[in-house]
Amino acid sequence: MVTRVTIEDVARRAGVSNMTVSNVINQRPGRVGEETRARVLQAIDELGYRVNLTARQLRSGRTGTIGLAVPDLQSEYHTALADRLVDRLERHGLRLVLERTAARLSAELDSLSAPRLDAYDGFVLSVVAGDAEALAAVRPRTPVVLIGEQTVPDRFDHVLMDNVGGARLATATLLRSGARRIALLGGGDDPEHSMPHLRTQGYRAAHAEAGVEVVEELVRPSSFTRRDGHRLVEELVAAGEPFDAVFALTDSAALGALRALADAGLRVPEDVQVIGFDDLDAGRWSVPRLSTVDPGNDAMADAVCELLLARIEGGPDPRPTRVVMPPPRLVERGSTRLS
Amino acid sequence: MVTRVTIEDVARRAGVSNMTVSNVINQRPGRVGEETRARVLQAIDELGYRVNLTARQLRSGRTGTIGLAVPDLQSEYHTALADRLVDRLERHGLRLVLERTAARLSAELDSLSAPRLDAYDGFVLSVVAGDAEALAAVRPRTPVVLIGEQTVPDRFDHVLMDNVGGARLATATLLRSGARRIALLGGGDDPEHSMPHLRTQGYRAAHAEAGVEVVEELVRPSSFTRRDGHRLVEELVAAGEPFDAVFALTDSAALGALRALADAGLRVPEDVQVIGFDDLDAGRWSVPRLSTVDPGNDAMADAVCELLLARIEGGPDPRPTRVVMPPPRLVERGSTRLS
DNA sequence: TTGAAAGCGCTAACAC
DNA sequence: GTGTTAGCGCTTTCAA
Secondary structure, eight states: OOOOOOHHHHHHHHTSOHHHHHHHHTTOTTSSOHHHHHHHHHHHHHHTOOOOHHHHHHHHOOOSEEEEEESOTTOHHHHHHHHHHHHHHHTTTOEEEEEEOTTOHHHHHHHTSHHHHTTOSEEEEEOSSOOTTTTTTOOOSSOEEEESSSOOOTTSEEEOOOHHHHHHHHHHHHHHTTOOSEEEETOSSOOTTSHHHHHHHHHHHHHHHHTOOOOGGGEEOOOOSHHHHHHHHHHHHHHTOOOSEEEESSHHHHHHHHHHHHHTTOOTTTTOEEEOSSOOGGGGSSSSOOBEEEOOHHHHHHHHHHHHHHHHHSOSSOOOOOEEOOOOEEEOOTTSOOO | OOOOOOHHHHHHHHTSOHHHHHHHHTTOTTSSOHHHHHHHHHHHHHHTOOOOHHHHHHHHOOOSEEEEEESOTTOHHHHHHHHHHHHHHHTTTOEEEEEEOTTOHHHHHHHTSHHHHTTOSEEEEEOSSOOTTTTTTOOOSSOEEEESSSOOOTTSEEEOOOHHHHHHHHHHHHHHTTOOSEEEETOSSOOTTSHHHHHHHHHHHHHHHHTOOOOGGGEEOOOOSHHHHHHHHHHHHHHTOOOSEEEESSHHHHHHHHHHHHHTTOOTTTTOEEEOSSOOGGGGSSSSOOBEEEOOHHHHHHHHHHHHHHHHHSOSSOOOOOEEOOOOEEEOOTTSOOO
């Protein structure tokens, strides 16, 4: 073990006390004379001293780090969110690190356990597997913001997207352009507050508003990845069920659907229109370009930061928790006909 | 501040000493009687005690966490690598967290600074901006494995891909199928040991071996993202320079190229063959499916883990550093004609 | 403006 | 098998 240079070594060399060195390091104003500071700085330099964040943290409780746990590191939606957060938090001198929960409840709960949270000043969890009941017992001492559509105990700050509104927007656009048989990739009998359930609800609402009957054979379950989207469209084509549009619950599924439609010799948007959800960057480079719903990605990232910072900096007065849900916006590209 | 339950509280309640509690927590074999253990466990449960990892770390020096710093959280290549590493490290009771360097030298060096490294038992840095010179002064006490093609001080373990070999493989395949005017997206006068330089070198080597002249007008610089790939193909088409194949230095650029070729009304692979590099998952879902080079992704992840674990667990005897470079493999899909 | 003392919560090392 | 002592490196508190 290489010996470590401590504050004490620096203090000895500069001929001052530990505390003075600490004051220099932390740039505490007016606590140390100009001359002394210079001497300390020089000692630090000569010795190559670096703070031990672990020790500082044990004493002060601050780590300067925010954690973000996502279900899947490859999820383009979540890495895009992470990127937005890194940029914003950097401006406040905070660093963001990413963890993976693999969408497992055990891992999500684990990420909220005291030992894990101790490493962070604040934590953001993208809840996929958990729900209000599962999270009922969790009372983290670290500020936590939850994202995702699951219902969660109202003791948590919560940022979510308008799934119902966004899905209604997408579906209404297709209906307005004349589509009458809209395949829904990812709809079905999911748990009540899950993302698929909510987006399916928006899909049905739009149909009801337009006075168009939903073709139940076209409502296909569990489809979030490219692979899923591809498979479901294949199945639909094989089943011979005609459809003139596809609403995929995620852009990823929509991209897989595009692939399958090309395989089947169907033209987009002439034969089949396609619309996704999430506004991933990849949708700008697909063939054809993907129309989609922007659920308010920037606004959500803003909200997460604000909530976190308010709790971290805002003293002990327990401000009420907040729920933030920005308005969705339609992004029309080549995979739909202009409405 | 909510008061924290400490080991001392548990000890008092169970009527034992701190050390006994510690022994129970750490499941040290044969150090504590069955009855005592039960009493301690109960006290832990009743009090809701959780270890303070910060304190443990300050004392023991272990954190149980490995850091991985990547240039871009949205880079599909790097998140795929992260996923591979999470899986492997989990098996050894280690957790992986991801950080972003934004491909800036300052951030890369920063990530190797003592305070940052203190948070980890081991660290993996994907070097993009740094080189041997920039890293010369860095002497981390935490085990570090470097990945990426930059030359690095040989005091670091280093895992890299065979950029020259992989690029030669891709280019040779195109030449064998009859291509004679192969656009290179991302070639150019980059620094000597950079990825673009090396892959360009492989491209030229394959031409030389096949006795085919490189068309210099088709060698286009800096192209790694979808956007880049798209733009460069657009420019090529606008310039009226004929080409019968595209070798993109990354799959991402290749996907952008596919988009641009479709815009230009060129058929793939009939009019233009396309091949990428990296073997990203996205390449399986593009239209058409993307042929590519697998640089040995699984083998690289294996190597990173082995090197890390050897240094973490392997005592103080300073084993020699190692450089690992797995063999690349061609993945033929729909964007090329079978060779 | 500077310093001394105390202790954050845990575990290594050794005694019993 | 269990307890005692010491201390990881830092910052808080209070005194000078």
